[in-house]
Amino acid sequence: MTLQIVLLSGLVVFSAAAVLFRDLLRAAICLAAASLFLGIIFFRMNAPYVGAFEISVVAGLITVLFIVTIALTKTEGGVRESKTASWAFPLFFIIFLIIDFIVTRSLLGRVPALASPPEPGTFGEALWKVRTFDLVGQIGVIFAGVLSVLALFRKRGNDE
């Protein structure tokens, strides 16, 4: 459990760094590192498939997409972030941490144990038999994403 808390803290620290870094490239790399921590946490929670997905897709593919966007938009788009936001972040973070701690402590023992019988079978059976319609939705979402990117980058015709 101690290692899990260390990993969760690492996830929070890298996420905070992604929010606070002014340099977008560094922020994107911190986000990838946070995804790596989350992937390891998933592996340790007996969820290897989603851990592999998190590391390959979120830490890999999404970071590449972010870096390509940063490269195409250059010089951070000429945006000056407000300095107050960076200075106020630790204050709000500590306030939220205290609220989080108080709420969690007050809920301890009050939330009913949500135990359910363990599932039989494998991940493949759960995905293909129990959540079949999710796969149809996933295919639809992937096609929608591809078509929207194609639509956004289409070239203008001669008649326009």
Place this chain on the structure above:
Amino acid sequence: MNSTWLLYMAFAALLVFMGIYCLLTMRNLVKLFIGVEIISKGVSLALVATGFVKQNILTAQAITVTFIVIEVSVVATALAIIINVYRHTGSLDIRKLSKLKG
């Protein structure tokens, strides 16, 4: 069991808070999507942690995989829109978008 679940939920809430703070205070469009990514990390942590504690890890994994696929699709579309916005306005400042006409 209950305390483990609440620990994960506390960390997930912290991630969602940081993402919302980023969305509320930052001006750069790419930074705003980094905020959305951090929120989605908190949500996927909450999903898998609930499945882990309830011993329904297989269903939780299936749902989280679906969530990650949707996340990738949304990010790809959003970043394409951001590049188009930059080509039109020459800036990534969210405040300039409110001044656009038509």
